[in-house]
Amino acid sequence: MNLRPVIFAAAALALAIAAAPTARAQSQPAQTPAVESPWTRSIVTLEVARKQYDFLQPWNTRNRSAVKTGIVIGPREVLTTAAEMFDRTLVRLQKDGAGEWWVGEVTWVDYHANLALVTTEAAAFWEGLEPVELRTAAADAALQIARWRQGNLELRRAEFTCYVVREAELSGINHVMLACDSDIVGLNGGEPLIANGHCAGLVTTQSGRACTVTPASLIRSILEARRQGAYRGLGYFHWFWQPAVNLDSLARLKLPGRPRGVIVIEVPERPDGAPTVMKVGDIILSIDGFEVDTSGNYRDPEFGRILIENLSTRGKWAGDESRLRVWRDGQELEVAYRLPKYEFTNALVPAARYDTPPEYLIVGGLVFVPLTDEFLQSWGPEWKRKAPFRLLYYRNQPRTREQPALILLSQMLPDPYNIGYQDQRLLVVQKVNGQPISRLSQIQQALQQPVQGYHQFEFMPGDAIKRLVVKAGEEETEATARVLKRYGIREARRLAD
Secondary structure, eight states, rough: OOOOHHHHHHHHHHHHHHHHHHHHHHHHHHHHHHHHOGGGGGEEEEEEEEEEEEESSTTEEEEEEEEEEEEEEEEEEEEETTTOOOEEEEEESSSTTSSOEEEEEEEEEEETEEEEEEOOOHHHHHTTTOOOOOOOOOOOEEEEEEEEEEEEEEEEEEEEEEEEEESSSSSEEEEEEEEEEEEEEOOOOOOOOOOOEEEEEEEEEETTTEEEEEEEEHHHHHHHHHHHHHHHHBBBSSSEEEEOOOOHHHTTTTSSSSOOOOEEEEEOOTOOOOOOOOOOTTEEEETTTOOOTTTEEEEEETTTEEEEGGGGGGOOOOOOOOEEEEEEEEEEHHHHEEEOOOOOGGSSSOOTTTTTOOOOEEEEEEEEEEHHHHHHHGGGHHHHHHSSSHHHHHGOOOOSSSSSSEEEEEEOOOOOGGTTOOOOEEEEEEETTTTTTTSSSHHHHHTTSOOOTTTEEETTTTTOOEEEEEEEHHHHHHHHHHHHHHHOOSSSSOOOO
16 A cells, blocks of 8 residues: 555645644734724614505504715714605614614605705714715716615625606605616615715616615705705695697697697696686797797706606796796796695695594595595505505696595495495595585584485496485484494594684
8 A cells, every 4th residue: 555645635634734733823913804884874774664555544654764874064964865754753773784773853855856864963873974975977977876784785796777757756756866787785765875985876776686776966045945944845846737749739729840849739727726827839949048849848957858847847947937928929928937836635636644643534434535646555465456546546636726635435234233335445436415525524523414414426427327315313323333343443533624
């Protein structure tokens, strides 16, 4: 047997053992932590506890918690998105991605702009934190999305796609967004988009790799106006238009020269009651000096070619004037249009009613609720496709003085009192006992005036039934009490007015 390989192997092992301390000493520098990112001193984590309401059964409330990101933008000031900040019961702050939590306070929130400011009185929290600068990203800038994850700062590359005008996450107002793609997953909102050492915006939504970001210029203009006391909320164009791509339409309106502008097709009542200055058939040629093309775009010096809706929030607030050059009745003229304030109640079907428990009224098992987007969202993430078409139809109808809102018979809690009607649900109420209805309080008032001992509920044309009749008086009172006890409901009503 040849022993030389065994001898050589034993010798090699002995040398390796003897050299091990030296090898470990030589490898030590490779374990030195990398240079700390300056963003560790500017990005914080927020934990929000809030109430989550069930709009199908509005008497039920659950607790919900969410973790999101914020950035330090000034002395004792953290900026984040307004998502998950509504109906809140507690806000806590954490720095360095781990460790102690500090109780926070929301000092300002704007759900339409999807922005919120948070602070804490704990001086220890602010030690070592530094504010960041909000600045628009250059077209060729390298982009990253940052957040704390499992105690470490995660930085992921993002790829710029385009600037686009989209509906905001929490309201129906349209403003400019930055669209980008990234491999980062599980974003919760408020994460900064980083470009060349500054914050280029806050992430608002994510779908797969696609992210939408509120750009820094819009955020900065809102915050500066707020500090100066000039911010009055976001305004919007309340009229509707269509592209002027049909040359026959332009010819009919006798617009000379090359095709340009968009055509106003609907002018609802102004939500503030002021007289409107726009007319159906107006061709909008320019807004605040920006020429409008036939697709409804203008060329923005910062964002490129985007929709004209952005001009209602480009350095302007509710109550400010926009100067529109229009073609009307064969002549060109200038119109001064005052921007109305965007409110949820401006719509026939409000997008939301934050920081307020949902309303309801139970009458002998008949459950009445306001028709809102929040109610329609009970049909899940694809609610705009899955919710009943009859109800979605009203989202596109204008709010008027005569019909400022809609009330729904959402469901029937079965009881001998309402037998025969137990399958009726999702009916839009038109009248109760002959009185027009647009608020729950009006139903309560109408119930005081029954018709010959009965309550008559009339519904909008096209619903499954036209009228529902039930007994008034003692039978109604007893039925309501039975229903509340049987279904474990504490109160028969929750009204806002």
